[in-house]
Amino acid sequence: xxxPTPLREPTFLILxxxxxxxxxxxxxxxDVAALSGGRLALRPGTLYGALxxxxxxxxxxxxxxxxxxxxxxxxxxxxxxxRSVLTAETERLRRNVEAATxxxxxxxxxxxxAGGTARGPLTVPGTAARPxxxxxxxxx
Amino acid sequence: xxxxxxxxxQAGSPLESRYRxxxxxxxxxxxAERGDEIVGTYLDTVEPGRRWPSPHDAxxxxxxxxxxxxxxxxxxxxAAAFPLAATAALSTLVAVAAFLLLQVEFEDPRLARLDxxxxxxxxxxxxxxxxxxxxxxxxxLPGSWTRIAAACGLLLTIAVxxxxxxxxxxxxxxFVLIPAVALGLAxxxxxxxxGWAARSLPPLTAGAVAAASVAFSAAxxxxxxxxxxxxxxxxxxxxxxxxxxxxxxxxxxRALRADDAGLWAALLLATPAGLFGADQLSxxxxxxxxxxxxxxxxxxxxxxxxxxxxxxxxAAIAGQSARHQSVRRQVLDKACPTCGHRSTATTAT
Numbered sequence: 428x429x430x431p432t433p434l435r436e437p438t439f440l441i442l443x444x445x446x447x448x449x450x451x452x453x454x455x456x457x458d459v460a461a462l463s464g465g466r467l468a469l470r471p472g473t474l475y476g477a478l479x480x481x482x483x484x485x486x487x488x489x490x491x492x493x494x495x496x497x498x499x500x501x502x503x504x505x506x507x508x509x510r511s512v513l514t515a516e517t518e519r520l521r522r523n524v525e526a527a528t529x530x531x532x533x534x535x536x537x538x539x540x541a542g543g544t545a546r547g548p549l550t551v552p553g554t555a556a557r558p559x560x561x562x563x564x565x566x567x
Numbered sequence: 568x569x570x571x572x573x574x575x576x577q578a579g580s581p582l583e584s585r586y587r588x589x590x591x592x593x594x595x596x597x598x599a600e601r602g603d604e605i606v607g608t609y610l611d612t613v614e615p616g617r618r619w620p621s622p623h624d625a626x627x628x629x630x631x632x633x634x635x636x637x638x639x640x641x642x643x644x645x646a647a648a649f650p651l652a653a654t655a656a657l658s659t660l661v662a663v664a665a666f667l668l669l670q671v672e673f674e675d676p677r678l679a680r681l682d683x684x685x686x687x688x689x690x691x692x693x694x695x696x697x698x699x700x701x702x703x704x705x706x707x708l709p710g711s712w713t714r715i716a717a718a719c720g721l722l723l724t725i726a727v728x729x730x731x732x733x734x735x736x737x738x739x740x741x742f743v744l745i746p747a748v749a750l751g752l753a754x755x756x757x758x759x760x761x762g763w764a765a766r767s768l769p770p771l772t773a774g775a776v777a778a779a780s781v782a783f784s785a786a787x788x789x790x791x792x793x794x795x796x797x798x799x800x801x802x803x804x805x806x807x808x809x810x811x812x813x814x815x816x817x818x819x820x821r822a823l824r825a826d827d828a829g830l831w832a833a834l835l836l837a838t839p840a841g842l843f844g845a846d847q848l849s850x851x852x853x854x855x856x857x858x859x860x861x862x863x864x865x866x867x868x869x870x871x872x873x874x875x876x877x878x879x880x881x882a883a884i885a886g887q888s889a890r891h892q893s894v895r896r897q898v899l900d901k902a903c904p905t906c907g908h909r910s911t912a913t914t915a916t
Binding site: 451452453456470471472473474475476479480498499500501 | 601605607609611627628631632635
């Protein structure tokens with residue numbers, strides 16, 4: 428099955444968590460919570476379902492296993508395809524953020540910014556009007 | 568990163584056993600392969616001193632286990648179909664609620680020869696007002712609130728017959744209540760993060776039906792087409808058929824984009840749609856007695872519809888599973904044209 432794009436937030440954050448190093452389930456849950464500022468609390472059932480799906484799609488793979496104090500820890504890592512999808516999605520989001528930031532900097536005529544003077548309209552770059560690019564490099 | 572709970576504290580504990588018991592929803596081979604990992608991660612995350620899995624944990628494991636089974640059957644579209652079916656079910660329920668409230672419950676009780684319940688013909692008014700409130704909740708409040716409201720609406724629908732019996736008050740007939748309960752069950756899967764369509768459908772359908780009811784009453788000019796629940800079976804059968812046809816149409820449209828969730832949703836709603844027509848079907852097969860089917864005939868028809876609905880769903884899952892396994896075998900048997908390597912299935916599907 429192809430990865431739906433744009434990526435859903437939990438998927439994006441799971442891939443982001445794995446971008447730096449391979450991690451086990453608890454590590455991913457903690458990292459996703461930290462990355463989202465505590466807003467997204469993944470539960471293990473949901474996490475492993477997502478990891479299975481991402482594994483099927485070739486974005487994530489198993490790295491290694493170890494037993495710590497009697498508990499099985501299975502580590503997962505990002506594949507090259509996963510890194511490409513994450514890179515493309517990050518670029519897409521970055522362009523959206525840039526476009527929104529530039530638009531917000533342009534105040535409608537007749538309004539005055541708080542504590543400042545009215546500014547003339549800024550040139551809106553062409554990127555804002557460009558169609559959204561879909562991530563490439565992932566599996567079909 | 569937060570530190571996980573120390574293992575010795577939880578190893579072999581009642582909590583661990585209880586988490587392991589919750590793995591029953593997963594396929595057996597998946598439990599054997601991943602059970603230790605999933606339970607271990609749960610034990611890492613729970614706060615110290617906990618003795619029982621939380622309801623959220625239980626629901627998480629149950630949902631994940633069912634999704635894993637569907638993944639094995641190649642029928643993940645069925646999991647995606649539940650929120651779609653729930654949205655259609657709620658829209659139908661609010662439409663039926665608006666119609667029955669305006670055309671039946673507000674009618675003069677003497678026309679139906681009933682002792683009135685306040686300004687209404689029966690206690691059913693409470694059910695329909697409840698579902699209209701659920702529709703309003705779905706429009707303005709977050710998805711989690713709507714699910715709670717839907718559960719309350721379902722409980723209300725189930726509770727009215729015994730309450731009516733105890734209080735000696737009239738209630739809507741079973742050919743209205745049973746499909747309402749079936750649709751109410753479907754609404755429990757309402758989306759956690761509803762989009763604009765899921766938010767706008769309930770008020771749109773309720774508004775359209777209310778406007779049509781008022782227009783119909785005006786056109787009747789004092790007529791009494793709908794005076795009691797006894798005059799509504801044909802219309803309810805049509806409502807069920809219309810719901811099924813619309814969902815099927817949406818499903819076929821989505822299928823063109825390689826998304827089978829809409830078709831699964833139509834299959835899920837086939838049973839409630841059939842239940843709306845159970846009264847008419849009973850009369851068609853066994854004839855009518857005193858203006859409606861006999862209790863035994865209606866019970867038989869309803870039971871048959873439930874069995875046929877379950878059999879259709881099971882057959883569709885079995886068919887999808889066979890197709891999925893066949894495609895998978897073909898992929899695994901196919902040798903790489905360059906190196907001749909054959910894939911081996913190591914990942915549980």
